[in-house]
Amino acid sequence: MDNDRKSSADYLNGAINFGQNAYKAGKMFAKGARIVAAGEEAATLAATSEIWGPILIVLSIIIIFTLLILMGGQAKSATPTQTSISPNNQPLGQTTCASGDLRSCLLNDFNINASSQFTEDEIQQIYNAFSLVFQYPKYQEIWKKGGQLKLLRALPPIWNGKDPGTCTGEAVDASETMYLWNMNKCGFYTGNAYLIIHETGHILSGRDNDLFNSFNYSDLAGKDGSACYKYYQAQANCQTDSYLKTYIGPGCLVKDEDFAEGVADYILYKTWTPAGNSLTDFPNQCKNTYDWFANHVFGGGKL
Numbered sequence: 001m002d003n004d005r006k007s008s009a010d011y012l013n014g015a016i017n018f019g020q021n022a023y024k025a026g027k028m029f030a031k032g033a034r035i036v037a038a039g040e041e042a043a044t045l046a047a048t049s050e051i052w053g054p055i056l057i058v059l060s061i062i063i064i065f066t067l068l069i070l071m072g073g074q075a076k077s078a079t080p081t082q083t084s085i086s087p088n089n090q091p092l093g094q095t096t097c098a099s100g101d102l103r104s105c106l107l108n109d110f111n112i113n114a115s116s117q118f119t120e121d122e123i124q125q126i127y128n129a130f131s132l133v134f135q136y137p138k139y140q141e142i143w144k145k146g147g148q149l150k151l152l153r154a155l156p157p158i159w160n161g162k163d164p165g166t167c168t169g170e171a172v173d174a175s176e177t178m179y180l181w182n183m184n185k186c187g188f189y190t191g192n193a194y195l196i197i198h199e200t201g202h203i204l205s206g207r208d209n210d211l212f213n214s215f216n217y218s219d220l221a222g223k224d225g226s227a228c229y230k231y232y233q234a235q236a237n238c239q240t241d242s243y244l245k246t247y248i249g250p251g252c253l254v255k256d257e258d259f260a261e262g263v264a265d266y267i268l269y270k271t272w273t274p275a276g277n278s279l280t281d282f283p284n285q286c287k288n289t290y291d292w293f294a295n296h297v298f299g300g301g302k303l
Contacts, residue, residue, distance in 0.1 A: 102127045106151075110134065110143075117153040122183045126151070129188075129196035132267055138299025139204075146207035150177045158250065167191045171199040171260075173206025189271045194246075194264050201260030204297065211296060217258040218242065220289045228279065228286035244289070246279050266293045 097105030102123045106112040110130045114123060133139050155163060156170030156179040167186035171178045178199050186192050205212040221229040221242035229242040238252035244261040251257040269282035283290045294300050 097127075106130070107148075110149075111147070112149045112151050114151040115153045118151075118180075119184075122153070122180075125183065125188050125192050126180070126196060129193045130200075132193070133197055133200060133263075136298045139297060142204050142208050142211065142297065143200075146203065147176055149203065150175075152177060152179050153181070154179050155181045167195055169195045169199045171202035171206075173203055176203070176206075178203065189268075193271070194268055197267055198260045198264040201263030202256065204263065205256065205259050212255075212259060214296065215255065215259050215292070217255050220286075220292060221258075223288040224286045228289060244279070244286070262289055262293045263297060266290065266298060 097109060099105060102120075103114055103116075106114050106123070106127055112126075112130070114126065118126070134143075155161065156168055157172070158170045159168065163182070165182070165185070167180075167182045167184075169178065169180045180195065180199075183192050183195075186195070205215075228245060230245045231240060231242050233240045234243065234247070234249040234252055234257075238250075239254070241254040242258075243254060244258050244265060246265055247257055247261045265279055265282050265286070269279055279285050
């Protein structure tokens with residue numbers, strides 16, 4: 001609690017001291033009156049002062065209970081609550097913001113300029129996803145190494161104008177731009193959360209070159225083996241290499257995709273389980289990879 005704000009205990013102690021001092025004052029006043037009083041008028045004054053001591057004590061007790069009730073109510077109302085919990089009891093993160101205007105909050109909280117073409121439901125899901133990763137101070141530190149992110153509701157360039165018919169995205173770290181498309185074709189935990197958080201991984205790798213260069217995916221794949229990685233070709237013009245098992249393409253740059261996939265898997269392994277490629281126990285199936293992301297991207301934090 002801030003030093004300039006009194007707790008209910010402070011007010012209680014103050015009220016008790018007030019009561020004690022009032023009682024002493026009453027007694028002293030009565031004593032003084034008895035010494036000075038010489039006649040009927042003085043005797044009356046003394047009798048009156050004898051009454052004031054107990055009265056002041058009673059008033060102090062009333063003040064104490066009143067302060068306790070008031071301060072208790074204030075403390076309760078000042079405590080923030082978080083009620084949004086995702087499947088498998090994984091915290092969803094703060095899904096509302098102070099102003100209630102999620103578009104403005106994306107800009108103010110995460111430095112993201114979202115296109116006006118996004119629907120309100122899409123904006124809510126985008127805010128939810130960024131709230132998940134921004135629970136980690138280390139992630140925030142890396143994110144803030146870059147500037148404002150442009151978030152576009154448009155078909156990603158990687159598809160060359162051919163709509164894949166499902167939710168998709170692409171991050172172009174050089175221009176600090178992220179594309180999201182067909183979010184209405186997926187639910188939050190059946191595609192959109194993964195899509196957004198995966199793409200933030202690409203933005204992070206562009207904002208911290210030293211971090212990305214230290215990511216030795218082939219070494220981690222060798223240590224974690226087939227329980228964690230699959231050796232395959234993402235598409236015809238890609239090299240065959242070790243991808244994290246949750247990755248479903250179509251990127252060819254394996255290190256880039258494994259980095260972004262690791263960011264998404266770290267957050268969503270309990271809820272993102274594409275058929276045939278699931279890593280439902282990421283911390284144990286991919287112990288070395290999980291630990292690398294925990295230490296270098298998320299600061300050791302675990303949900």
